[in-house]
Amino acid sequence: MISFAIDGYESLLTPNFIKSATPQDLENITVKNTNRDFNVVDVKKGEPIAKIVKDLDNYMVAVVDQKAAKDLTKDKLVTLRINDIGYSMDAVINYNSDVINGKKVISFKYDTGLDETIGMRRINVDVVLSSYSGLKVPRSCLQDININNQTAKICLLKGNTATFKEVKIVGMNDDAAIIDNPDGESSVALYNTYILNPKNVQEGQIID
Template sequence: MKQGHILNRIVMFTLLGAILAYLGASVWQNLTGRMTTTISYSYTLDDEAEATGFLVRAEYVLPERSALADVLPAEGEKVAVNETVAYLYQDAAALERRQTIRKLNMELEQLNETASLAGDLSDSARLTDEIMAELTSLRASVSSRDFTSLEDDSLKLKSLVYQRDYTYESGGDAAGLQTRIADISSQRESLIAAAGQDTSVVRADKSGVYSGVVDGYESLLTPDNVFSLTPSTLDSMAVNAPTGEAGAVGKLITGTRWYFVCSVSEAQSKRLTEGWQVKIRFSRDWSGEVSMRVEQVGQAENGRVPIVFSSTHYLSDITLLRRQTVDIVYSSITGIRVPKNALLQDEAGQWGVFAVVGAQAEFKSVTIVGDDEDYYLVQPLIPATDLNKEVAKKALRPGDEIILRADGLFDGKVVRS
């Protein structure tokens, strides 16, 4: 019995050893021979250089000054000749009076609208429907973070609510409504008469784009002197920045063309030619990419060259910008981004990558068009638009699953069961 028991133990340990050896071999194979993949995607590689300079515009500073001002146009808004830009107040009482006049104007407008609808029995239901529609519109605007018309939409909603409430309260009393309109009109006229003594109006004596920031550069940087600025002048302006004018109401940008002037190294300046269009990428105080014309490649000064770019686009978006650091994009190329360790050569020396197609590995030939640290930018040797559909299938496309590591790869190998 003892001999049989020992024999059973030997068999058991032998089987256990075989199982452990099998499991160990499987784990080792999985750790060392498993396939690693990634997804390729379209990418644009820019040849760019950083530069710091100034934005130059034709700017007219409004001459009026006041500690209390009510500015009407928004930043970047276009203003016509003789359009009211601001109201200036002598004291806080004058400002409060103006705000009261504005509220009365709004209330009077709402009452007149309500009076024009009197007698229509469906008005209350219509107003309720319009209020619900306006609430839905406001909610959608806030959810999408689109605040461009939020103020106007809010005022419209208030007007609709006021009209409906007054319709309910008055019970359709047209005479009472007209009395209320007359009372508010009288109050408004009295306040307007009093405002004539301590309130003045600022009107635009020329058309332009309004900006509320007067930084002191308006007379130092102009379209007339932008082509005579040198690197040392730009350095001096950056160090000795002027101060803005206290109490200034704002300024008007009167020209449609604006400029960006900066200094670059001589090597970088040789890559620019007057008349060329170059992309200038802003990413600090404003995010955007502007196609700008190279107006001037100036004379070198101590190894640096002044460059003047110009554009007529995005003027209303860049009114607050002055000294900016930008990226000058000399050229761009678009391709498919793949990790460097995925690229290899076939027997003929052709570069390419293995991609998973169905259950097999397929070699897709590519041409390297860009190199940036840990990846290559490639384009398929065979265009995906080739008229021969069978040939076009061999082209590498964005979204293909690229094999980074696997043992014994060859074209057509089954890599997935």
């Protein structure tokens, strides 16, 4: 199983290095102009082109500000979204270091996505702690939000008439919400037309 192209870091960046790594060690790593296209390789005697490993576990290590690292606890399952290639994969946090100059070293362990990440040394990644699926709407369109019951009302247009419907909140932040129908009901559906800010709209009002 090819792990990565030879670039001089292969003897340093091993699983055993993770627990001793400092933020400065990782920030000092630079990307070298190494051929990582294994379909186009100029092989020369005595010059290795790749490293062979015996297991399928891979590690991604990041330097994270102390405040942002508080939710990145050991053994937590997360999704790594690799922005460079538009690819996501599941991972588990297997190491969370002590604070070093206001930063922490966080290690993510994963066993999928090897083909997609084989040619990368430094990458841009979002760590997704949780996600929701459903109908996404701006938070401003929801009224009478009940955090305890996870419900709200949305103003739909039926013809030209305003109608308020109760919806279930699946997930929400300051900007947007993921909504669904309450159990046993069919209040909202894809392609419904809704009012963005219905503060001054009344039930049954005709809207041009």
